[in-house]
Amino acid sequence: MASPLSPQTITCKAAVAWGPGEPMSIEEVQVAPPQPMEVRIKVVATTICRSDITLWESRGHIPIFPRIFGHEATGIVESVGEGVTDLREGDHVLTVFQGECKKCRHCKSDKSNACETLGVEGNGLMHSDQKTRFSINGKPIYHFVGVSSFSEYTVVHSECVVKLSPDVPLGKISVLGCSVATGFGAAWKIANVGKGSTVVIFGLGAVGLAVAQGAKLRGASRIIGVDINPDKFERGKIFGVTEFINPNDYKQPTQEVVKEITTGGADYCFECVGNVELMRTALESCCDGWGMAVLIGVPSGKMELSAHYGPLLNGRTLKGTLLGGWKTRSELPTLVEMYMKKEIQIDEYVTHELPFADINKGYQLMKEGKCLRCVLHVVI
Incomplete structure (x- = not known):
């Protein structure tokens, strides 16, 4: 029998997605106590990530509903x-x-951050026992990538959180849980962008602009942003983008435009949208010999990539990255420290702040491309 001091089930409010593309419904849910090696978190702030929308719409993915989305959060x-x-x-x-x-082969290697034990959860259940901690009147509600932060309380594996100093503001820094860390790390850690190099970024959302910031700090001389939304161009300058290409302004393929203005191709190309055709374009926009294309975006439709072997045979490299290559518990604190020292920009990625109850408005702003990141303030 549990002692009086043992954690009890909590009833709180959460944004529940009942089906693909259906508006979030604020419901009262029951959140079970944390099981061994888990923690229950009172969510303070959470942001809406593009992958929250992609999986909510279930485009190209197996639908898992009812579900509580959200994975960038502080609490x-x-x-x-x-x-x-x-x-x-x-x-x-x-x-x-x-x-x-910190125990598996990947965690012990300096070549990977893909933990074999606590990789990305994809079936809506907890890693430890393949069960859910959420329910409504006994009906299971599924998790999202082991976080489910669109809830006043959530349960997460203790090795899937980064401990913060009490002086770190709990709010906008939640974007370091995914998007900004991913883009920044792709340039800073995975590609290790060289000084004086030319970088092309396909997609100027939060991830793409984080790539720009990482490339700028690495000393890239040209950072070219590619996007069909001209509204993103001015904001791109804040993070280091020096030139812009709107594919709609050209008759020839984007890779030909890139090769023309870079005299043979870029040193580094980053695909930040999740479009497999654009991934091939990124590879073909690289220069021969040493050009590197880094794939970051999560596909929302077709998931198989096909490309001619020629560019690879000629020395180009195709790489993928998850969370920018950062080992979460041991390396992400470095980014938090850089933020506190004002060495990197974080707050500038947040263009909207809304109360938790307005989550559907936040989703709509993201879908329409009207915001980079929207912080939802969870008030309990």
């Missing part, structure tokens, strides 16, 4: 499960969709 540990030793009630944390067990 306060409310209770801890058995075996958790490095976190305690009251700790401030940042959630991440991929953990770091």
Whole structure:
């Protein structure tokens, strides 16, 4: 029998998606206590990521509903499960969709951040026991990538959170849980962009602009943004974009435009949309010999990439990245520290702030391309 001090089930409000593309419904849900090696978090702020929309619409993906989305968030540990030793009630944390067990082959290697134990959860259930911690009147409600931050309380594996110092503001920094860390790391860590190089970024959302910031800090001399939304061009300059290409302004394919203005192709190209045709365009926009195309976007439709072997045979490299290559618990704190020292921009990615109840408005703003990141303030 549980002792009086054991965590009990909490009833709170959450934004539940009942079916693909259906508006979120604010419901009262039951959140079970954390199980061994888990923590229950009181969510303070959460942001809407493009992948929240892609999987909500279930384009090209297996639909898992009813579900609570959300994975970029900050909050306060409310209770801890058995075996958790490095976190305690009251700790401030940042959630991440991929953990770091520090024990598996990948966690021990300096070549990977793909934890074998706590990789991206894809079936809507918790890693530990393949069950859900959410329910409504006994009906299971599924998780999203092990986080589900569109809820006043959520349960997360303790090795899928980053502990924050109490002086770190719990709000806009939630974007470091996915988008900004992913883009920044793709340029800074995965590509290791060289000084004086030419970079082309396909897609100027939050991820693409984070690539621009990382490339700028690495010393890139030309950072070319490619997007069909001209409204993003001025904002791109804030993060280091020096030139812009709107494919709709040209009759020839974008890769030919890039090759023409770069005299043979870019040193680095980053695909930040999740379009497989654009991925091929990125590869073909690279120069021979050393050009590198880095794939970041999550596909929302066709998922098979086909490309001619020629560019690869001629020395180009095609790479993929998840969360920018960062080991979550041991390396993401470095980005938090850089933010606190004002060495990197974070707040500038947040263009809208809304109360949690307006989550559907936030989704619409994202779908229409009217915002980079929208912070939802979760008031309990």
